[in-house]
Amino acid sequence: MISQALIKDFEALLGKENVFSSEADRQSYSYDSAVLRPVVPALVVRPTNTEQLGLCVKKLYDNGIPMTVRGAGTNLSGGTIPDNSDTVVILTNGLTRILEINVNDLYAVVEPGVVTADFAAAVAKKNLFYPPDPGSQAVSTIGGNIAENAGGLRGLKYGVTKDYLMGIEFFDATGEIVKSGSRTVKCVTGYNLTGMIAQSEGTLGVISQAILKLVPPPKASKALVAVFDDLQNAAEAVAGIIAAHVVPCTLEFLDNNTIVRVDDFTKAGLPRQAAAMLLIEVDGHPAQVEDDAAAVERVLKDNKATEVLVPKDAAEKFKLWEARRMALPVLARCRPTTVLEDATVPRSQIPAMMKAINDIAAKYKLEVGTFGHAGDGNLHPTFLCDKRDHNEYARVEEAIDELFDVAIKLQGTLSGEHGIGTAKAKWMEKETSRGTILFSQRLRRALDPKGLLNASKLVGI
Amino acid sequence: MNNLHQLAQRLMALDDRITACMKCGLCQAVCPMFGATGMEADVARGKLALISNLAHEMIQDPEAVADKLGRCLLCGSCQASCPPGVKIMDVFMEAREVVNAYIGLHPVKKMVFRTLLAKPGLFNFAMRVGAPMQGLIFKDSKDTQGTVCAPMLNFMLGDRHIRPLAKTPLHVRHGSINERCPAGGIKVAFYPGCMGDKMYVDMAEACLKVLRHHKVAVYMPTGLACCGIPALSSGDVEGMMKQMKVNLDLLSQTMFDYLVTPCGSCTATIKEYWPHYAQRMGGAAVGQAREIAAKTMDINAFLVEVLKVQAVEAAANAHKVTFHDSCHLKKSLGVAAQPRTVIGANPAYKVTEMAEADRCCGCGGSFNLFHYDHSRKIGQRKRNNVVDSGAEIVATGCPACMMQLEDVLSHNGDAVKVKHPVEIYAEML
Ligand SMILES: Cc1cc2nc3c(=O)[nH]c(=O)nc-3n(C[C@H](O)[C@H](O)[C@H](O)COP(=O)(O)OP(=O)(O)OC[C@H]3O[C@@H](n4cnc5c(N)ncnc54)[C@H](O)[C@@H]3O)c2cc1C
Ligand code: SF4
Ligand code: SF4
Numbered sequence: 001m002i003s004q005a006l007i008k009d010f011e012a013l014l015g016k017e018n019v020f021s022s023e024a025d026r027q028s029y030s031y032d033s034a035v036l037r038p039v040v041p042a043l044v045v046r047p048t049n050t051e052q053l054g055l056c057v058k059k060l061y062d063n064g065i066p067m068t069v070r071g072a073g074t075n076l077s078g079g080t081i082p083d084n085s086d087t088v089v090i091l092t093n094g095l096t097r098i099l100e101i102n103v104n105d106l107y108a109v110v111e112p113g114v115v116t117a118d119f120a121a122a123v124a125k126k127n128l129f130y131p132p133d134p135g136s137q138a139v140s141t142i143g144g145n146i147a148e149n150a151g152g153l154r155g156l157k158y159g160v161t162k163d164y165l166m167g168i169e170f171f172d173a174t175g176e177i178v179k180s181g182s183r184t185v186k187c188v189t190g191y192n193l194t195g196m197i198a199q200s201e202g203t204l205g206v207i208s209q210a211i212l213k214l215v216p217p218p219k220a221s222k223a224l225v226a227v228f229d230d231l232q233n234a235a236e237a238v239a240g241i242i243a244a245h246v247v248p249c250t251l252e253f254l255d256n257n258t259i260v261r262v263d264d265f266t267k268a269g270l271p272r273q274a275a276a277m278l279l280i281e282v283d284g285h286p287a288q289v290e291d292d293a294a295a296v297e298r299v300l301k302d303n304k305a306t307e308v309l310v311p312k313d314a315a316e317k318f319k320l321w322e323a324r325r326m327a328l329p330v331l332a333r334c335r336p337t338t339v340l341e342d343a344t345v346p347r348s349q350i351p352a353m354m355k356a357i358n359d360i361a362a363k364y365k366l367e368v369g370t371f372g373h374a375g376d377g378n379l380h381p382t383f384l385c386d387k388r389d390h391n392e393y394a395r396v397e398e399a400i401d402e403l404f405d406v407a408i409k410l411q412g413t414l415s416g417e418h419g420i421g422t423a424k425a426k427w428m429e430k431e432t433s434r435g436t437i438l439f440s441q442r443l444r445r446a447l448d449p450k451g452l453l454n455a456s457k458l459v460g461i
Numbered sequence: 462m463n464n465l466h467q468l469a470q471r472l473m474a475l476d477d478r479i480t481a482c483m484k485c486g487l488c489q490a491v492c493p494m495f496g497a498t499g500m501e502a503d504v505a506r507g508k509l510a511l512i513s514n515l516a517h518e519m520i521q522d523p524e525a526v527a528d529k530l531g532r533c534l535l536c537g538s539c540q541a542s543c544p545p546g547v548k549i550m551d552v553f554m555e556a557r558e559v560v561n562a563y564i565g566l567h568p569v570k571k572m573v574f575r576t577l578l579a580k581p582g583l584f585n586f587a588m589r590v591g592a593p594m595q596g597l598i599f600k601d602s603k604d605t606q607g608t609v610c611a612p613m614l615n616f617m618l619g620d621r622h623i624r625p626l627a628k629t630p631l632h633v634r635h636g637s638i639n640e641r642c643p644a645g646g647i648k649v650a651f652y653p654g655c656m657g658d659k660m661y662v663d664m665a666e667a668c669l670k671v672l673r674h675h676k677v678a679v680y681m682p683t684g685l686a687c688c689g690i691p692a693l694s695s696g697d698v699e700g701m702m703k704q705m706k707v708n709l710d711l712l713s714q715t716m717f718d719y720l721v722t723p724c725g726s727c728t729a730t731i732k733e734y735w736p737h738y739a740q741r742m743g744g745a746a747v748g749q750a751r752e753i754a755a756k757t758m759d760i761n762a763f764l765v766e767v768l769k770v771q772a773v774e775a776a777a778n779a780h781k782v783t784f785h786d787s788c789h790l791k792k793s794l795g796v797a798a799q800p801r802t803v804i805g806a807n808p809a810y811k812v813t814e815m816a817e818a819d820r821c822c823g824c825g826g827s828f829n830l831f832h833y834d835h836s837r838k839i840g841q842r843k844r845n846n847v848v849d850s851g852a853e854i855v856a857t858g859c860p861a862c863m864m865q866l867e868d869v870l871s872h873n874g875d876a877v878k879v880k881h882p883v884e885i886y887a888e889m890l
Contacts, residue, residue, distance in 0.1 A: 023525065025501075025502050027514055028510060030510075073486055074486040093499045117490075337483075
């Protein structure tokens with residue numbers, strides 16, 4: 001229970017309009033995008049400048065109150081669900097300033113609550129490019145992206161959020177400010193705490209500012225779509241493209257069930273018999289793009305693509321890529337609950353992983369549709385179910401257990417980009433080692449002696 | 462209905478539709494209310510969760526939930542971009558109805574919806590008594606939009622800059638119209654909507670002028686009531702059905718090919734909600750509402766699709782017009798290209814797009830009355846986009862949006878006029 005006096009303190013610090021204590025308001029911060037049981041926090045506070053953010057953390061630490069930082073609440077692993085009913089949620093959507101976009105030195109400085117797409121648009125206005133583009137970019141925050149090390153469609157060529165993180169400022173559990181990295185390309189001053197904060201899921205500190213790398217935008221791009229009647233051929237085509245020394249910016253994959261479901265919905269006339277579709281985009285210098293596209297087309301044909309389509313213009317590309325854009329929306333419409341996984345395997349293991357996914361779904365009598373980022377082996381098997389049907393949902397949980405076993409056996413990972421949170425914490429040791437868990441817990445305890453920062457997430461504390 | 466358990470049980474009827482929400486949070490990007498407050502309880506995901514919690518008896522405070530549900534423009538932006546296509550508007554409407562049945566309708570709303578808007582005679586009388594007195598109360602805002610403000614009534618109207626009521630409403634000017642349709646011709650029922658009848662009479666006149674120009678026979682009976690959306694969005698289904706009944710009776714007296722309105726909200730209500738709620742009334746209303754809904758068209762869509770109005774090349778010195786997509790017009794009815802074509806049909810004007818043309822302007826009908834501060838804040842973003850477009854005129858296909866745009870532009874002292882696309886087209890005829 002949080003005391004009335006503390007609530008008054010927060011109101012004095014942040015203004016009444018930034019302290020939410022009513023039951024209805026608190027209930028709306030009890031969930032995120034993960035399919036998990038909600039937990040209602042004791043209070044929700046919204047600092048509107050970074051100094052207030054630090055004071056909030058300090059006040060909570062001094063009072064021994066658990067805290068969970070929340071950006072847009074779109075993570076898929078429960079990272080923003082409060083640990084217990086004493087938790088105070090700290091919102092970052094009052095911290096939305098883009099402090100600097102430096103076109104000469106190619107970096108930007110932002111507060112944690114800036115929305116990814118707003119930031120990318122502001123950067124694009126200055127004719128620069130911020131590549132990480134998670135599917136949630138229209139609402140996700142930079143703070144959330146950093147804390148989850150979010151990826152996106154451009155991961156294969158451009159990397160993920162951590163590859164753009166040059167420097168960071170964060171408050172440790174006690175409210176002390178910590179700084180690491182800089183505006184320079186090179187910086188070895190002290191430990192690489194910047195790297196440590198990436199994908200820390202709100203367990204090591206509260207990010208208050210980030211320095212992000214920008215790159216020049218590609219001058220041209222070209223898209224291709226290929227259809228395969230055999231998964232193995234599609235996978236070999238993916239390997240072949242990389243072997244031909246072409247690194248597409250996007251290399252997306254749709255499985256048969258996804259194609260059929262999308263076609264049912266859009267009546268777009270997709271190849272319903274196809275085992276897989278690949279959607280590929282190459283970008284860069286115009287001449288290079290032409291060469292790369294020609295090489296990709298050759299590789300696709302060599303690997304028995306039954307059809308290769310090269311859209312003539314942006315409008316045609318938009319139409320062809322509709323299938324990829326509609327994949328999640330369509331799958332999500334099929335059944336009440338959509339469980340979106342992101343087990344990731346080495347590229348060459350995609351056919352093995354796909355076979356395992358479909359076998360497991362059949363074994364547990366579940367429907368699954370799989371799409372994802374073929375270029376980096378990051379698949380999104382999406383289980384369609386109804387969480388209110390306890391029997392069915394139990395089967396989903398068992399299927400996911402088995403899925404992770406396979407991913408680990410194939411030398412892959414539990415999560416390519418959606419994070420561990422509480423959703424996947426129990427599998428951590430299987431992929432890593434007992435020592436990894438203990439080391440991480442000791443690290444946490446040293447940095448957060450009262451165990452207040454998102455305590456139950458990741459490895460626990 | 463007086464116990465919470467019963468309330469919860471009634472809400473459980475919505476459970477299937479609420480469970481369809483995958484909690485992706487993507488509605489945050491488009492929700493005007495969330496844009497203004499940044500509060501999760503204001504976005505569809507938050508509201509759906511609260512309704513669900515009330516249904517599952519996890520929250521015991523229906524007033525608080527009703528309050529949250531009221532903080533919504535019912536603009537449908539969330540639904541239009543919701544990946545799993547949750548029927549958010551239906552859930553909100555039905556939840557408002559159930560919750561209001563439990564806590565009771567606000568007494569002012571009750572008076573307005575059940576008495577004033579359902580009894581056109583009384584409404585018209587009140588408005589006519591009111592109109593000549595306006596001079597005493599309202600003061601000219603001295604702006605491009607021709608609005609007035611009401612310092613004396615600040616306590617009630619806030620600092621709104623609104624159009625004065627017309628001295629003579631449309632239906633008084635014209636009386637009942639029922640033109641004969643020549644063989645092979647087209648006959649339409651013209652439904653001006655409350656605002657077209659009483660506030661934006663010039664706009665409604667422009668519509669009649671355009672219809673005459675195209676030799677379309679018009680049916681416009683006196684005695685039409687409100688379409689019912691204000692009552693419905695306040696959860697007053699009974700009030701809405703009363704109004705719909707008056708309209709159905711009048712509109713079923715004469716044969717016509719299309720029912721045409723200049724108001725996106727009226728069109729959407731007639732097409733989507735009349736058939737739905739007529740089911741509850743049963744009897745003749747079911748067939749009447751279905752038939753009328755099928756014939757109902759937004760006037761821009763009618764001009765382009767039926768009368769084949771086309772855009773022409775703009776003159777060299779054409780005035781720049783930017784178009785605001787009203788939520789009902791674009792997101793509910795899918796009408797977006799047609800009004801732009803109607804504007805482009807007049808060579809003296811050309812369309813210049815603004816950023817976020819389809820982002821809600823913040824009016825939201827009676828939302829504006831109860832949450833004026835938020836409404837203004839949302840409107841300011843729209844105003845900035847309008848002004849940044851460099852247009853001299855902003856056009857929109859819904860009188861409620863026109864009112865909102867005039868209010869924000871007037872407050873900012875901007876020299877941008879607000880017009881309906883049909884007014885622009887009518888100028889050249
Ligand atoms: C439809 C959909 C598509 C998605 N697509 C992708 C995708 O393509 N790639 C991908 O990687 N992810 C994707 N995601 C997952 C999710 O959007 C990302 O993880 C995103 O980075 C979360 O951002 P957020 O602002 O919502 O963070 P939140 O969910 O609010 O928070 C995520 C974590 O970060 C922590 N955190 C937030 N702010 C701070 C801060 N200032 N300091 C410290 N910790 C903080 C939180 O405590 C929490 O642990 C998708 C999700 C959805 C719903
Ligand atoms: S966009 Fe739709 S599914 Fe996603 S959170 Fe909003 S209402 Fe739910
Ligand atoms: S209808 Fe409009 S205001 Fe209401 S929740 Fe949806 S987007 Fe927000």
